Amino acid sequence: MNPGSMVPTGLRRGTNDCSPPHRTAPIGVRIGAEADRCVRPEIDTIGAVKTVVVGSGVMGAWTALWLRRRGHEVTLVDRFGPGNQVGSSGDESRITRSSHGPDTHYPRWQRLALAQWRELERSAGVQLFEQAGVVWLASEQQTFEADSLVSCGSLGIPTECWTPDDMARRVPVMNNAGVPWALYEPEAGALFARPGVVAAIERFEAEGGEVVVGRAAGPLPEARDSLGELRLDDGRTLRADAFAFACGPWLPELFPDALGELIVPHRQDVVHFAIPGRDPRYRAGAMPIWIDFEGSFYGFPSFDGVKAKACPDWLGPIERPDDSAREVADSTVEASRTILRTRFPGLAEQPVVKRWTCFYEVTPDANFVIDRHPRLGDTWIAGGGTGHAFKHGPVIGEYLSALVTNDVPGQAELAPPDERFAIRTRAASPSFRTSGKNPLEAAAI
DSSP, X not given: OOSTTSOOTTSOOTTSBSSSOOOSSSTTOOOSGGGOOOOOTTOOOSSOOOEEEEOOSHHHHHHHHHHHHTTOOEEEEESSOTTOSSSTTOSSEEEEOOOBTBOSHHHHHHHHHHHHHHHHHHHHTSOOEEOOOEEEEOOSXXXXXXXXXXXXXXXXXXXXXXXXXXXXXXXXXXXXXXXXXXXXXXXXXXXXXXXXXXXXHHHHHHTTOEEEEOOBOSSOOOSSSOOOEEEBTTSOEEXXXXXXXXXXXXXXXXXXXXXXXXXXXXEEEEEEEEOGGGOGXXXXXXXXXXXXXXXXXXXXXXXXXXXXXXXXXXXXOBOOTTTOOOOOOHHHHHHHHHHHHHHOHHHHTSOEEEEEEEEEEEOTTSOOEEEEOSSOTTEEEEEOOTTOOGGGXXXXXXXXXXXXXXXXXXXXXXXXXSSTTSSSOOOOOOOSSOOOOOHHHHHHO
């Protein structure tokens, strides 16, 4: 393979696979109706555990569901109620894709999680996934796409290499000037975020879980050996054997000693542009999701024939979620138009149909936090999604439920090969989403 991100040599180009024949999933990973990863009856946990899960976004919802499937008494608490659009999981769509540079743990989790999303989709009777495909636009400045090609190939995950001619033919509304090649994931696509979280919570309730609307009074006491109980701001007290907190951008305020330096909330602006003349070439099926890693920008096809999401991925301003006005900056809209004028000129001058804000809870190394609190022995934390956690939600919940219930075989099956999820001091490292660089700022220097 040539250095940098040039087109890999010795590989078939065009719409052919870029590696030896693929399976539809890594070894041992089933995609389809048979993929319901219910708890094996022979698993020996520490016995019935009364658990309170705080936060009903994607991590909390799936953690609660998995704990309930393990037979435990579970209460899911959220200050805004299930399916709200205030947290990090309330937007319309999220990308699910396997490419993570040279890393092979996240691709494996993504495939396992997608199987669970599809099973939930079938049981709920509502569409949660659109197999739109994802195309990564390579550049000369980094090797993310080339590294992803190798790591996905090692796991048997289908990929394709596109030449500029392929890009012009497959995505005719895109200007591919300056893109030497592209990596395409045909089995990737979009998860419909809010419906997915709602479906998981409805399944949790159908299986006997309890949902409580209330706000945890924080900051929580971190110097004790255990939490024991959780006070809500309306005076109610919830007692439990174990607590799992998946509160997104609110986590550093609940646990300032453990997480104040580890998780930083950034407001991210999301913009949807009108489709020109409802052109069908912008629709899912005709146009894939696209990601410019070096340019820190991404976009979706239109799922409704009216609008398409296209917005920057560089980090927005640091804000407390309770203080944020949650207003999309005009500068974000203009920056989006500037980039679209180069890459998707047909969208660049279209009216903005929707503005929305969410939060990235960012860790220095872009890895999640899934760990027991350093002092509170009955308290576990899942967070630090850093903009790429939603797709992994089902497996995050499964893994955390194994930790809470001391299911050692279940932990071993899903654990990473390192300490990436630990609550510890971390060195900065590149993102798994995009470079995080604002190309417009670089151009102005």
